[in-house]
Amino acid sequence: xxxxxxxxxxxxxxxxxxxxxxxxxxxxxxxxxxxxxxxxxxxxxxxxxxxxxxxxxxxxxxxxxxxxxxxxxxxxxxxxxxxxxxxxxxxxxxxxxxxxxxxxxxxxxxxxxxxxxxxxxxxxxxxxxxxxxxxxxxxxxxxxxxxxxxxxxxxxxxxxxxxxxxxxxxxxxxxxxxxxxxxxxxxxxxxxxxxxxxxxxxxxxxxxxxxxxxxxxxxxxxxxxxxxxxxxxxxxxxxxxx
Numbered sequence: 001x002x003x004x005x006x007x008x009x010x011x012x013x014x015x016x017x018x019x020x021x022x023x024x025x026x027x028x029x030x031x032x033x034x035x036x037x038x039x040x041x042x043x044x045x046x047x048x049x050x051x052x053x054x055x056x057x058x059x060x061x062x063x064x065x066x067x068x069x070x071x072x073x074x075x076x077x078x079x080x081x082x083x084x085x086x087x088x089x090x091x092x093x094x095x096x097x098x099x100x101x102x103x104x105x106x107x108x109x110x111x112x113x114x115x116x117x118x119x120x121x122x123x124x125x126x127x128x129x130x131x132x133x134x135x136x137x138x139x140x141x142x143x144x145x146x147x148x149x150x151x152x153x154x155x156x157x158x159x160x161x162x163x164x165x166x167x168x169x170x171x172x173x174x175x176x177x178x179x180x181x182x183x184x185x186x187x188x189x190x191x192x193x194x195x196x197x198x199x200x201x202x203x204x205x206x207x208x209x210x211x212x213x214x215x216x217x218x219x220x221x222x223x224x225x226x227x228x229x230x231x232x233x234x235x236x237x238x239x240x241x242x
Contacts, residue, residue, distance in 0.1 A: 003060045003095035009049025023099045027075035037093040038064040055091050062093020076102045126163045127198040135190040143187040153212040156198035157227035161208035163200050175229040182225035193217045206231040
């Protein structure tokens with residue numbers, strides 16, 4: 001399978017695409033068909049030899065990824081092939097497939113926002129996702145804690161900010177969240193299916209603004225948010241700015 005390989009600790013510019021043998025999951029691991037992987041400062045430190053641990057070279061970088069489980073070890077009980085997951089691992093994310101411990105899969109809110117296939121000129125939302133809050137997000141009153149409802153509205157606005165209305169596509173500009181405000185009208189119970197939508201509202205220089213909303217399955221508004229994201233230069237993102 002194809003993967004990004006780090007042969008020496010000389011930085012991201014020396015990473016190369018190569019062929020490696022597909023990994024096989026151990027008893028407590030899952031094999032994931034990778035659909036997306038993050039690029040973080042930690043990854044940059046790892047491939048530059050500046051992190052506190054150094055994997056044996058050559059290795060496949062990538063500490064976070066999301067995709068679909070294609071195989072599971074015999075000790076795995078929480079997941080099965082076909083499940084969509086996000087996971088974290090020290091290495092392995094920059095490949096067509098990766099393995100992860102069961103305990104490291106499914107972390108996070110598990111919101112996978114995607115573009116709406118059709119929308120009219122009157123519609124504003126360009127992204128949508130379903131979300132079923134996990135019981136571990138419960139507050140003392142039995143409802144989803146407010147901070148997790150805020151989080152559910154966070155990342156979709158980032159994707160919406162990079163939406164290009166003229167072409168209906170998305171650019172790849174690296175952005176950081178600058179400010180976010182939200183108004184919560186009601187909070188769902190864990191296990192109740194919700195719908196998250198997001199849409200761009202404007203751009204001003206390096207600032208990009210988007211809104212997001214959460215509704216319950218009946219269409220009742222739960223919360224709405226507005227976020228401002230800032231485009232950062234690639235060298236700043238990778239820690240190379242002087």
